[in-house]
Amino acid sequence: MHGLRLSHLDPAAAGALRVISYFDRLVENHSDADSLTRATALLAECPAGTADHRHAADHRYDPDARALPPGEAVPTSSRAVVVDGRTVGEVWLERTGCAWSLDGLVLERLALAASLAFERSGPLANPVPSPQWGDPALVQAALSARASEAERSRALHLLGLHPDEPLRAVAVVAPDAAVMRRTLGSCARALSAAHPRLGRPAPFGALWTTVGAILLPAAADARAGDPVLPEGATAGLPEGVAVGTGPSGTAAQLPDSWAQARRAARFAGLGPTWPRAVDATGLGTLALLADIPRDAALAHPDTAALATLGSEDLATLDAVCRTASVRAAAQLLYLHHSSVAQRVTRIERSLGFRVSGPHGRQRAQTALLLRQLNAPGTSPLGPPSF
The missing domain is CATH 3.30.70 (Alpha-Beta Plaits)
Structure with missing residues (x-):
């Protein structure tokens, strides 16, 4: 059954009947949502996903039946999963390029099969409120x-x-x-x-x-x-x-x-x-750092000095701030301690103060945090936009 592929089918009645039969077999075998999603990805030859909102469970597979991270899904077409007149989930395909002629039927049958699978899973002992x-x-x-x-x-x-x-x-x-x-x-x-x-x-x-x-x-x-x-x-x-x-x-x-x-x-x-x-x-008090105006934070000499360091030195400084010694930082960076010591000397010349002691590490760590909070490209979010 899993040898069937949409690219091998004509869009006319014969192809549609084979798709319907494919999902009927899955239902007869009491396939769960995970199995349905994997089988659909194989059939559709593109990533497919299923979300059960009641149980906060997402399933997503690529065309080679490999599991994919649910949160990275970008559906190109989807259908709601309905049980007893309530929308309790969603199914989708992630097709690159134009939709295929049988995609609508595939989603329709997957949504129907998923609704039956969700019903078999039964209600939760403590039902999850649907977002x-x-x-x-x-x-x-x-x-x-x-x-x-x-x-x-x-x-x-x-x-x-x-x-x-x-x-x-x-x-x-x-x-x-x-x-x-x-x-x-x-x-x-x-x-x-x-x-x-x-x-x-x-x-x-x-x-x-x-x-x-x-x-x-x-x-x-x-x-x-x-x-x-x-x-x-x-x-x-x-x-x-x-x-x-x-x-x-x-x-x-x-x-x-x-x-x-x-x-x-x-x-x-x-x-x-x-x-x-x-x-x-x-x-705690770290939240107060986010209240410092962006221009003031980036203009401070300690923060401005960090802009002169390369990515290698910034990673070294971060490791030194998070550990108690150069040797510990070297272990964190998988480097010899003498190499890290040379980098630290170079960093201290750029910063204008020593980072080997507790006070210096705290000062450097505060500057690093201010830079990460405010400088473009240093945070996954970039500078604050809201």
Whole structure:
């Protein structure tokens, strides 16, 4: 059965019947979503994907049946998966160039087969609240400091949230507008899956071309600094995506949560020690560095001196700042300690101060962080754009 390929079929009735038969066999064999996706990619000869919103489970395969990162998907055609009249997922193809004549039928049969597979998987013991695409104007009204209490309350009601329950804002920044909506959906599903007991959807909307927001119902007993995204939840996100989460609070505090979430997103993925999802409550006093005006930060002599260093020296300086000695930095860089010592001497001449002691390392590390936060090309996000 898996030897069938769309390129070998004519688009007329005979080809269509063979596609239908192909999926009928998969259904008869009680194929799960993962198997259906793999078989569809083989048939369609292009990447295919399946998303189960209820279980926050995505599957994606290339034409050679190799698993692909779900978060990097850029669908060219898609269909909703419906169970009992509710949209519970999505299936898609990622075709390079023009669509093939049988693509529509393939997606139709895959969506039908996936709905049966989802039904067999059964409901969750603690159902995951489905994230939902919200009207960007409503999301913005909920987050805006200029909105009145009545306007914010109305926006939250229309988005399916209660204004009197704890909420937190999540900022999601993508490197490419083409993946913005899918990236937001993936993050919202991960957040909903991490907190199924909340029982509320996590509405999301794109507020700028590459910046979006998620409104997350927050557990009243959540501790400050607790991770909002579960460990590994951002592993499938496209390269360069950053997530910042603000503190939980009342509806009136949402604008402040949004401001802190955007600030936290600027720290996400800055370097090897920074995760791709940063919680504002865990930044502490480091958050104040993001409030320094960009021009002032880059004009400081320590930060300006870093612009004279090459990428090799910058990597060496970062390693020295993160370790207790030149030997430890050498191990981190897989270099001989004498080579690192020579680089450090050269770096110190450029900076005008020693970095071998605790004070010098702290000073250099602060300059590095200011540069990463503000200089173009030093962060996955570039300089702040929101």
